[in-house]
Amino acid sequence: MFSFTSIEIYQQFLLANQDGCKIAVNHYLSVIEANKQLNAFLEVYAQEALAQAADLDAKRAAGNRPLGKLHGVIVALKDVICYKDHKVSASSHILENYLSIYNATVVEKLLAEDAIIIGRNNCDEFAMGSSNENSAFGAVKNAFDETRVPGGSSGGSAVAVQAGMCMISLGSDTGGSVRQPADFCGIVGLKPTYGRISRYGLIAYASSFDQIGIFAANIDDAALALEIIAGNDAYDSTASQQIVPNYSTQLQSNKKYKIAYFTEALSNPALDKEIAASIRLFIEQLKADGHEVEPVTFELLNYIVPVYYVLTTAEASSNLSRFDGVKYGYRAPLTATDDLTEMYKKSRSQGFGKEVQRRIMLGTFVLSAGYYDAYFTKAQQVRRILSDTTTTIFKQFDAIIMPTVPTTAFKIGEKSTDPIEMFLADIYTVFANLVGIPAISVPLFKHSNGLPFGLQVLCSHFNELSLLSLSKRMLELKK
Ligand code: GLN
DSSP states (O other), rough: OOOOOHHHHHHHHHHHHTTHHHHHHHHHHHHHTTTTGGGOOOOOOOOOOOOOHHHHHHHTTTTTSOTTTTTTEEEEETTTTTTTTBBBOTTTTGGGOOOOSSSSSSHHHHHTOHHHHHEEEOOGGOOOOOOSSTTTEEEEEEBBBBBBOOSSSHHHHHEEEEEEESSSSEEEEEOOOHHHHHHHHHHHEEOOOOTOOOOOTBSSSTTTTOEEEOOOSSSHHHHHHHHBBBSTTTOOOTTTOOOOOOOOHHHOOOOOOOEEHHHHHHHHHTTTHHHHHHHHHHHHHHHTTTOEEEEEOHHHHHHHHHHHHHHHHHHHHHGGGOOSSSSSOOOOOOOOOOHHHHHHHHHHHHHHHHHHHHHHHHHHHHSSTHHIIIIHHHHHHHHHHHHHHHHHHHHHHEEEEESSSSSSSBBBTTTTTTTTHHHTTTTTTTTHHHOOOOOEEEEEEOEEEEEEEEEEEEEEOOOHHHHHHHHHHHHHHHH
């Protein structure tokens, strides 16, 4: 029986097994089949994955070296990442059956290192949501408890790793969409620094926030995936030119850190009492391990959700204007008297789901001439203050810790009728995207209700090495 613990151990298995990739692909295909009801995959590339596996097995047998760093690693992609000649729909009717005409840079990089792409994961439509209930292709279920959400928007990618349907997966994180489902599913979810990974080939939601992120079963795998997919890209001017360290070989778990936590975050009335207590207890454990952990006042906490929703919806209203029924995607059936405007209206009303429509309208409103200064400009000003405050904090501290989400995974349907309640649950995750810093959800805890939850760790820009090293240490401490 094939079983997976880490990429390193898997690659040793491959060196000892001629048919190793084939064995692994067959294993994952059967797990995917057995877990169909979770709805994590919109499409499975069974034949292609088997063909890729056969090629890789042959490459090893022929003694072709070097093997790619992700040789045989089985990866799934959120349905917002372009894979040439494969469908990408942002889980929306408006892009249903649309075929990618090019590879996202991350896909090029994965394939260049011998990864096997096994399928396309369900998500919230255009990555807007926190529960994966906004997909045009049905909700995704949490494998721990199928009556509960897996989180969102990258719910399918999280469940794919959680339920052992692939080794790692890529999602996107605009306001928590990798960290929040990782928290709900009990796995590692990393959102790197804005600009660490090229966004070329990622369907845009809010361009100044979006970043591709990684789901993994452990920190080492996340570190390895990051070092492969990060880096400068001529196709994305916001991708940073900073050198990409070899994260996977440079992780150190014996360093001592100066860690801050926000007083307001832990005393927030919306925070589950048991989550707060577990984190407080863990702070003591960190101190005992030789780290300095101190409270910091952060009075801006209550502003970050409104600021996030003003700015991201503004950017979304602009980004999503390209889906107009003309250039690509769904076009509504028209009557003889329908004019161009009617064609736009019908196509967009029928093609986009309710949440996406709500955000396009909200974003259009905050950008409208009469309200621009009151909402958009004001929110940009707060974003600036947040950035400055963060810079000051990182002058004194190496890392910040806080909960990833105020509660454990909620029931399917529990929050879907109240968008505000759903938005407020993003209180801890949107901060990292507003200021562009890297953040991770580390699966450290189990609630008395039986569900897992994580601790969020944040570091300064491009400090993923510290982020991953500290996270690794935290997991060791919990063992
Ligand atoms: N839950 C947040 C939202 O609905 C985050 C989405 C994301 O990161 N893509 O906007």
